[in-house]
Amino acid sequence: MSSTNTRKRTLGEPERNGTRMGTRPAPSIDEIWGDLEKGLNEIYSRQTMTPTRYMELYSRVYTYCTCVTYVGDQNRIGGARTSRPSRAARTNNSTAVGAEFVGLDLYNHVKQFFQTFVENVLLNGGDLNGEDVLKYYTSEWDAYRFSSKVAGGIFSYLNRHWIKRELDEGNDNIYEIYALALVTWKEHLFVHMRHSVTSAVLKLIERERNGEKINTMLISGVIQCYVELGVNETDSSIVAGPSSGSTPHSDRSPKLRVYREYFEKRFLEDTEAYFAHEAAEFIQANPVTEYMKKVETRLKEEKQRCDLYLNPSTQEVLAKTLEKVLISKQLELFQNEFGNLLEANKDADLERMYTLCDRVENGLDELKAALEKHIARQGEAALDKIADVAINDPKQYVSTILDVHKRYHQLVTCAFKNEPGFVQSLDKACTAFINRNNVTKKANSTTKSPELLARYCDLLLKKSAKNPEEGEMEELLTQVMIVFKYIEDKDVFQKFYTKMLAKRLVNELSASDEAESNMISKLKQMCGFEYTSKLQRMFTDTSLSKDISEKYKQYLSSSNIELGLDFSIMVLGSGAWPFTQSSVFDIPRQLDNCIEQFTKFYQAQHTGRKLTWLLSMCRGELSTNAFQRKYTFTTTTAQMALLMLYNDSLEMTMAQLQENTKLKHEMLIQIVHALVKVELLSIVGQHVEVDANTPPTTILKLNLTFANKKLKVDLSKTMMRTEVRQETVEVQKSVDDDRRMVVQAAIVRIMKMRKRLKHTQLITEVLAQLSSRFKPKVPMIKKCVDVLIDKEYLQRVEGEKDLYEYLA
Structure with a gap:
C-alpha cells in the first residue's frame, strides 16, 4: 500500500501561484490606463479607429471592472455578494476595497483626461473673438462631442454597472461618461469662453437682421452646444420616490438653463433694443401703413430665424418681445390711423392692423369702439342725404341701410375675421343709426323705422309687374331680416306687418303664398312662435275661407239662386285679423240679396256664430256706360255706394250724398275729395276746396268728359294715402x-x-x-x-x- 503526500488547505489560503479556480488577479489601474489613455488620445485626436482596436479598449475596461481585488486576508469570490454595504461603511472600512473602488479609480482617470484635454482646447482658442471664435468653438465642440460619444461606448460597461449603482444611490457628482465629458467642457471651457461666444453669435444675428448673408451653421452649432450643456441640470419638479418606479438619473436629459441664462436672456435684450431703435427711425420717415408692412415682415423673419437655428422654446418669448416693442408701444399710433383707414376704405391695411393688434392684450379695444362710432356716423350720413325722400319711400330707406351694412359687414368678415368684438361693434352701430336718424326725426317718430321696413316688405310681397324671381325673393327677404334684427320696436313692425299682410290676403294681392310663408318662418325663427301665431292663423283662415266659398257656390247652384252679379266672400276669425268694424253705411241695394243669402247659408252651417261685415275692407268693380269709353272702376264699398247714386241723378249735393249713404262726414269728405281729384266728379258753380268746411249745399256733378289712358281704373288707390x-x-x-x-x-x-x-x-x-x-x-x-x-x-x-x- 503506497501512500501519497497530500496537503489540506484552509478556506482562506491562496494558491501557490496566486490563483485558484473561479478567480483571477485584477489588473491595477496603472496596468490598463496607459493603453486606455493612448486609445483616448487616438479618439480625441480624430485618428481612424478600427473595430478591432475599439473592442480591444472596450475589453480592457470590461476586464478591469469584472476582476476581483484582494487585500490582506480577503477571500471574496468574483463579485458574488449577498449584500452591499452602505457608501459610508465602504468608505470607512479599509478592507472593503474590492470591485466598489475599481470603478472609482477608472472614473477619476477618465475625468482627469477630459479636464486636461478641454484645458488645452481653451488654451488654443481663449483669445479669439468675433466670427473666428465661433468657427473655432463650433469646430472643437463638434469634434469633442463626437469623440465623447465614442468614448462613452468604450466605457459603456462602466456606465451600466458601477456608474449606475452610484446614480441609483443618489451620488449627484457622478455622471455617465458622455455626460461627464459635457460637464467637463462646461466647467473648464464654457465658463471662460461663454461671453465672447455669445457676443459673437449676437453680432452675427444683428448682421443678418441688417441684411447681410451669414453662416447660420455657426449659430446653430453654438445653440446646440448651449442646449446640450444643460446635461447636469436637475428639475426640482421631478422627484423619484421609493415607489415611483423611476430612478433619480431618469432626469438626466438636457435642460435649458444654460441656453436661457447665457444666450436667450441676452438675445431677447438685444432684440428689444434693436427693434425699438429701428421702429423709432422707421416711423419718423414712413407712414403708418408702411410701418405695419415692416412689422409684418420682421415678425415673419424672426419666426424663420427661430425655426432655423434657435431652440423652439424661444419662439414664444421672442414673439412676445417683438409684440411689445413693435406693436404694444405703438398702439396709440395705430389707433390714430385707424379712422383714416376706415374713411379711405383701405381694407387691406385695416386687416393688417387688426392682425397685428390682435397679437397683444387689449390691442383691439380702442379699434372696436372707433369702428362702432364710424359705422354709426356713416349710417346717419347716408340716411341724412335721402331723408326728405325716404320718409315716404320704404324701398330707398331700406336699400340705403342695407348698403351701409353690406359695406361694413364685409369689412368685419374679411378684414376683422368676424372677431366677436367687431361683430358686436357693427351690431351696436347699426342698431343706433337704424332706430335714430334724420328720417325718424323728420317723421317725429321713433317708430318710423319698423313702419318703413314693414312697408318695404309689403312692396316685395304684393303683386306687381316687377315681382322678383323665387331665388331673388329669398335673397331680398333674407336682407329684410338683416335690418329687422336691429329694429328695437319689433312690436311696431309686427302691428304694421300684420295689417299689411291682412290686406294682401283679403284683396288677393300676394305675389306668392310661398314667399309669404317663407317670411313668416323667418320671423318665427328670430322672434319665436308667439310673435307669428296670428300671422299663421290668418293663413289658415284664408285656406278655410276658400273651402267655404266653394261650398257657397255649390249651395247657390243646387238652390237655383241667381245673385245677378259675381260675388265672392272671405270668412275671417275675429281673434287673428287686425280689422274692426270702423264705419257703417248703407250699401248699394244690389248687394243686399248677396249678403242675405250668404248669411242664411253660413248660419245654417255654423249655428251660434255671428257674422260681422267689414264693409271698409270690401272691394268691387263697376262697369260704366256714361263716358266715351267703357271703363271698369275698382272701388271700395263706400266709393261704390256713392257712385251708384249717380245712376239716378247726374248732380247731387253733399247733403244728399250723406243722406243716401249714411257715411260719416269725414269719410264722405275723403271719398269726394279723391273723386274730384281724379276728375270723375266736378264741383258745380263757384270753385271751392273739398274739406271739412265744404258747405252741405255744394253740388257735385258726374263728369261725363272723364277720360283715362287705362280702361281699368283702380279708384281704391286714391284712398290709400289717407288710409x-x-x-x-x-x-x-x-x-x-x-x-x-x-x-x-x-x-x-x-x-x-x-x-x-x-x-x-x-x-x-x-x-x-x-x-x-x-x-x-x-x-x-x-x-x-x-x-x-x-x-x-x-x-x-x-x-x-x-x-x-x-x-x-
Whole structure:
C-alpha cells in the first residue's frame, strides 16, 4: 500500500501561484490606463479607429471592472455578494476595497483626461473673438462631442454597472461618461469662453437682421452646444420616490438653463433694443401703413430665424418681445390711423392692423369702439342725404341701410375675421343709426323705422309687374331680416306687418303664398312662435275661407239662386285679423240679396256664430256706360255706394250724398275729395276746396268728359294715402295700449318671483325682460307701477318709499 503526500488547505489560503479556480488577479489601474489613455488620445485626436482596436479598449475596461481585488486576508469570490454595504461603511472600512473602488479609480482617470484635454482646447482658442471664435468653438465642440460619444461606448460597461449603482444611490457628482465629458467642457471651457461666444453669435444675428448673408451653421452649432450643456441640470419638479418606479438619473436629459441664462436672456435684450431703435427711425420717415408692412415682415423673419437655428422654446418669448416693442408701444399710433383707414376704405391695411393688434392684450379695444362710432356716423350720413325722400319711400330707406351694412359687414368678415368684438361693434352701430336718424326725426317718430321696413316688405310681397324671381325673393327677404334684427320696436313692425299682410290676403294681392310663408318662418325663427301665431292663423283662415266659398257656390247652384252679379266672400276669425268694424253705411241695394243669402247659408252651417261685415275692407268693380269709353272702376264699398247714386241723378249735393249713404262726414269728405281729384266728379258753380268746411249745399256733378289712358281704373288707390296716415295713427295708439299691458304683465311676473324689489332693480329687470320686443320708456314703467299699486297688485313698503312688495 503506497501512500501519497497530500496537503489540506484552509478556506482562506491562496494558491501557490496566486490563483485558484473561479478567480483571477485584477489588473491595477496603472496596468490598463496607459493603453486606455493612448486609445483616448487616438479618439480625441480624430485618428481612424478600427473595430478591432475599439473592442480591444472596450475589453480592457470590461476586464478591469469584472476582476476581483484582494487585500490582506480577503477571500471574496468574483463579485458574488449577498449584500452591499452602505457608501459610508465602504468608505470607512479599509478592507472593503474590492470591485466598489475599481470603478472609482477608472472614473477619476477618465475625468482627469477630459479636464486636461478641454484645458488645452481653451488654451488654443481663449483669445479669439468675433466670427473666428465661433468657427473655432463650433469646430472643437463638434469634434469633442463626437469623440465623447465614442468614448462613452468604450466605457459603456462602466456606465451600466458601477456608474449606475452610484446614480441609483443618489451620488449627484457622478455622471455617465458622455455626460461627464459635457460637464467637463462646461466647467473648464464654457465658463471662460461663454461671453465672447455669445457676443459673437449676437453680432452675427444683428448682421443678418441688417441684411447681410451669414453662416447660420455657426449659430446653430453654438445653440446646440448651449442646449446640450444643460446635461447636469436637475428639475426640482421631478422627484423619484421609493415607489415611483423611476430612478433619480431618469432626469438626466438636457435642460435649458444654460441656453436661457447665457444666450436667450441676452438675445431677447438685444432684440428689444434693436427693434425699438429701428421702429423709432422707421416711423419718423414712413407712414403708418408702411410701418405695419415692416412689422409684418420682421415678425415673419424672426419666426424663420427661430425655426432655423434657435431652440423652439424661444419662439414664444421672442414673439412676445417683438409684440411689445413693435406693436404694444405703438398702439396709440395705430389707433390714430385707424379712422383714416376706415374713411379711405383701405381694407387691406385695416386687416393688417387688426392682425397685428390682435397679437397683444387689449390691442383691439380702442379699434372696436372707433369702428362702432364710424359705422354709426356713416349710417346717419347716408340716411341724412335721402331723408326728405325716404320718409315716404320704404324701398330707398331700406336699400340705403342695407348698403351701409353690406359695406361694413364685409369689412368685419374679411378684414376683422368676424372677431366677436367687431361683430358686436357693427351690431351696436347699426342698431343706433337704424332706430335714430334724420328720417325718424323728420317723421317725429321713433317708430318710423319698423313702419318703413314693414312697408318695404309689403312692396316685395304684393303683386306687381316687377315681382322678383323665387331665388331673388329669398335673397331680398333674407336682407329684410338683416335690418329687422336691429329694429328695437319689433312690436311696431309686427302691428304694421300684420295689417299689411291682412290686406294682401283679403284683396288677393300676394305675389306668392310661398314667399309669404317663407317670411313668416323667418320671423318665427328670430322672434319665436308667439310673435307669428296670428300671422299663421290668418293663413289658415284664408285656406278655410276658400273651402267655404266653394261650398257657397255649390249651395247657390243646387238652390237655383241667381245673385245677378259675381260675388265672392272671405270668412275671417275675429281673434287673428287686425280689422274692426270702423264705419257703417248703407250699401248699394244690389248687394243686399248677396249678403242675405250668404248669411242664411253660413248660419245654417255654423249655428251660434255671428257674422260681422267689414264693409271698409270690401272691394268691387263697376262697369260704366256714361263716358266715351267703357271703363271698369275698382272701388271700395263706400266709393261704390256713392257712385251708384249717380245712376239716378247726374248732380247731387253733399247733403244728399250723406243722406243716401249714411257715411260719416269725414269719410264722405275723403271719398269726394279723391273723386274730384281724379276728375270723375266736378264741383258745380263757384270753385271751392273739398274739406271739412265744404258747405252741405255744394253740388257735385258726374263728369261725363272723364277720360283715362287705362280702361281699368283702380279708384281704391286714391284712398290709400289717407288710409296710410290713419293706419300710422291707429297702429301707434294700439302699440301704446299693448305696451302698457305688456309692461304691467312683466312687472307682475317679476314681483311675483321676487316678492320685494327696489325701484331701480325693478326698472332694470323690466327693461332686460322686454328688450327683445321693444324698449319701454322709464316714465311708462313708472306709470304702470302706479296702476298696479292702484289695482292692489303691489304696495310700497312703509318707511321705504323706493321698495315695492308683491301682494298675493
